[in-house]
Amino acid sequence: MRTVASIALDATCYGMTLFMISVGLSVMMGLMRIVNLAHGAFAMIGGYIASYASVSLGLNYAIAIPLAALCTILVALPLEVVLYRRLYANSDALTQLLLTIGITFLIIGVANYVFGPTLKKIPLPASLSGPFDIGFRMLPTHRIFVLACGCATALALWLLLERTEFGIRVRAAVDNAGMAEALGIRTSRIYLATFCIAVGLAAFGGVVGAELLPIEPYYALRYMVIFLVVVSAGGAGSIAGAFLASMLLGLADTTGKYLMPEFGEFFFYSAVILIVAIFPNGLLGREH
């Protein structure tokens, strides 16, 4: 019983990490209808900035995170204005893939050249490192932090998209851009804002998830499959879907690793296949 509870807890923590690093992509794919393969690259930029801020500038973790998100948005803004903007109207899938994978390679090259090929560490403050006693077992303190971040992000996003004026405009702009514009909604601004949110979330997730997915130049490619899998299993654009998918995949992976570690990723991908076979649009995805 204790073991089961323990595994469930580990699975929740792992699932939450998956959610944190993928939710930005879910926003981008679902709301902007852009298959952004450069999501991992944005997460990586966030990680590099956080690492630079905390290692070289000696800034606090609590400052490094928002700083990383902010700077990543600033880096990504020109890309939106020059490149991404052209994709919104003409969303041919192949064009999107070629453009965003190109951006990914560019960012990998620049990161390699500027920061070197090594792993970048994001040191945790003393209050977030080490074990934390939760009664029946010890848990890494940072996992609890990720858990809290994940819940807060999910809640904030849901409120933003479902309960605010901005959310209504976003949904209107996505569903029928022409009609929304005719009604006086400035869709280009809405898209820009949503893009910034998605990129900021990518950077946030990259930094917070760095304990499990360490930051290095090939991060953007190495973990791309994980991001895409979580989003497509959850249903693009559905925050709740991404959340649910992360939890299920986390559970499959963690349980599999406990029962049969030598099977590796087998359980993770079996769960993906199963979910996508039963729900072709993802768990909570809408039909296109």
Added chain:
Amino acid sequence: MRKFAVSLTAFAACLFAGTAMAADPIRVGIVGTMSGPYALFGQNFKRGIDAWVAQNGNKVGDIPVEFIYRDEEAPNPAKSRALAQELIVKEKVQYLAGFYFTPNALAVAPLLGESKTPLIVMNAATSAIVEKSPYIVRTSFTMWQNTKPAALVAKERGAKKVAIAVSDYGPGLDAEAAFKGTFEAAGGTVVEAIRMPLATTDFSPIMQRIKDSGADTVFTFLPSGPPTLGFVKAFIDNGLKASGVKLMSTGDVVTEPDLPNIGDAGIGILSTYHYAVSHDSPENKAFIDQFVKDGGKFDEIAMTSVAAYDGARLIYKMIEATKGQRDPDAAIAAVKSMSWVSPRGPVSIDPETRHIRQNVYLRELVKVDGKLLNKEIQTFEAQPDWALSKK
């Protein structure tokens, strides 16, 4: 016209003499993890070789030696094989060296006989590698070599039930077999043997499994790099250390560059290894001084630099013995039974296995003057590769 022809001939003669005077350099191809998560260890290959060249010059006699580096990046046999082919065919290297990962070294072994190229393995630690070609010499270590003492120490220190957790690839399986064989022969029990996929990043479920097995000691091996740090942190953060479970490992898991990240919680971890940066000897001091003088950071010294430093010594010896000619048999014969004092301690090349014999030290993670280090507390002298040699 005749005058012109004469001067042209004279000019050509000068050119010819010029090239004949400066001998063509002997090229040595180094394949190491120069980028990616394991970059630290590939860069240590280069630093070790640079240290050797700085101390001994870039010529053997009057033959210049040139080192050419290639990036193996990750366990990727196909890529390493292509790199080695390129080095042999295009760059015309006379020697190959380096190789962080076992699968990469194994992929290159079939090329050696045909191209008559000796290979000096500077890390990859699966015993069987040296058996794949008579032209392979190894200056690093093997899992059997470092693990057998670990099992003996565990038994001696009262471990009864051990859980083994190793990375699921060549060296991991070697480590598992070595520990299990030795520990059970000494009368201990192995209650759990977990093989973790190389790509594992979340070790929580593994820790739970170890906890449930009721083991009093964990023995582990993972290739040095991000996973080892993840494992040790998971061991501490999931409360295994606090509940009194002992961690026993080879030194791969507690490399010096990782110690600051493991932190004070790691104090007391025991490991067996062939090299500690803190090794107290004039040779090691000279090596480290050179390493730092060339721009290396003290906190980034890893075992691969010493293996490369000693590897460069072998390469120089081989070039000297063959006078710069491509003669792998003579080159290998020249280094068999060679013995010297390395920064890690006294070592020799076993003539039977072409693997290095060396002291293996039991080390304890301690804090001295605010710095964490692996302190050598016991020496197992002149250990061979226990899979290939019986004594």
